[in-house]
Each structure stands twice: as structure tokens, then as C-alpha cells.
Amino acid sequence: MTQSSAIRPAHIAIVTVSDRASRGEYEDKGGPGAEDWLRATITSPMIVSRRIIPDGRETVADCLRDLADHQGADLILITGGTGPAPRDQTPEAVADVIEKELPGFGEEMRRASLREVPTAILSRQTAGIRGASLLITLPGKPSAIATCLDAVFAAVPYCLDLIGAAWIETDPAYIKAFRPKK
Incomplete structure (x- = not known):
């Protein structure tokens, strides 16, 4: 079933979490890498927005709350801040804002x-859900982002359907979205 012509474009937000990139000391490669992957894969209308913010639990949590609650992001991809370094607090920030955790995403990406x-x-x-937003954390390197999205994205469109977010379709040559037959 195709619904892209009947409803609004999906708002997909990409958040790069990096102290150095937020200060302009380092070129953000994760945000553009994630956007390139999305544009090659999603065939339905979408609006992509990007933010670069510093590491830190509250900074990340505040940004995610704003995107989900005030900006209406259907899908929020967060790159960076997921390692073991002291400033890497993205998973903790996500835990602070989500209502439901989806641990299978992390398991499959790893x-x-x-x-x-x-x-x-x-x-x-x-990964997790806040209202009608799906949040997924990703590494910061474009090739690693692609590996992770390749591993889990077939389930993303149906998850968005289930939470009342925008409808998205994928190019089956890249990712064949799974939706149960009705």
C-alpha cells in the first residue's frame, strides 16, 4: 500500500553529538553521512533537518525533547557520543527522554x-520512542552509520506506522521495508 501522496512528508532530524564539531574544530561527517544514506534509501517525501551539539547528557536530552515535542520529528537519528569515553553520554540522554526502549535495535547494530x-x-x-518519535543512536563515522542503518532500517517504517508517525517508503534496491500483510 502506498500512502506517501496522502499524508505529510516525514520530518527526519539528524543530531551530531560532538564537542569538537560543535565548536567548529572538526568537520561533521556523521550528519552528512546519515543524510546521504537516507536520501539514497527513502523514496517518499521527507524533510531532513540537522543539528550539531556538544556532548553532555543534559545538552543532548534537551535537544531530543525539543525535536520530539516541539519540532514534530518523526525519526531522530543521533550520531556520536555512544562510546565509553567520559563525555560520551548520548545513551544516558536518550534513556532520560524515551518512554519505551527498543533494545533490539542496539543489539542488531552491534x-x-x-x-x-x-x-x-x-x-x-x-533506540526508543518518545510520543510519535523514534530515536536511534548511531556511531559517528559514515561507513559505520551505513552498516548500522542497513542492519535495522527494514523495521523502521513499520515502527513509525505503529507509533503514529509519518509514513515512509524505501527503495527496495537498498532496503526493503517490512510491513505485515493485512
Whole structure:
């Protein structure tokens, strides 16, 4: 069933969490990498917004609350801040704002990443729902972002359907979205 012509475009927010990138000392590659992946994969109308913010639990949580509660983001992809370093507090910030955790996302992203690098076990990827927003944490490197999104994105459109978010369709040549037959 195609619904893209009947409803609004999906608002997808990409948040880069990086002290250095937020200060302009480092080029953000994660945000553009995530956006490139989305534009190659999603065929339905979408609006993509991007933010670059510093690391820190409250900073990240405040940004996520704003995107979900005030900006109406259907899907929020958060790159960076998921490792074991002291300033890496993205998973804690996500835990502070979500209403339901979806641990299968993190499990599958780590499994896919472990096929490529042994340090994937250090990653603390997670996902969850706040209202009608799906939040997914990702690594900061574009190739790792692609690996993670390739691993989980087939379930994203149906999850968005279930929470009352915007309808999205994917190009089956990249990712075949799974929706149960009615």
C-alpha cells in the first residue's frame, strides 16, 4: 500500500553529538553521512533537518525533547557520543527522554558492526520512542552509520506506522521495508 501522496512528508532530524564539531574544530561527517544514506534509501517525501551539539547528557536530552515535542520529528537519528569515553553520554540522554526502549535495535547494530570491527562491542547504540518519535543512536563515522542503518532500517517504517508517525517508503534496491500483510 502506498500512502506517501496522502499524508505529510516525514520530518527526519539528524543530531551530531560532538564537542569538537560543535565548536567548529572538526568537520561533521556523521550528519552528512546519515543524510546521504537516507536520501539514497527513502523514496517518499521527507524533510531532513540537522543539528550539531556538544556532548553532555543534559545538552543532548534537551535537544531530543525539543525535536520530539516541539519540532514534530518523526525519526531522530543521533550520531556520536555512544562510546565509553567520559563525555560520551548520548545513551544516558536518550534513556532520560524515551518512554519505551527498543533494545533490539542496539543489539542488531552491534552484531552487524562486529562483522567489520572488533571494537563494536564498545558501542552503546540504543533506540526508543518518545510520543510519535523514534530515536536511534548511531556511531559517528559514515561507513559505520551505513552498516548500522542497513542492519535495522527494514523495521523502521513499520515502527513509525505503529507509533503514529509519518509514513515512509524505501527503495527496495537498498532496503526493503517490512510491513505485515493485512
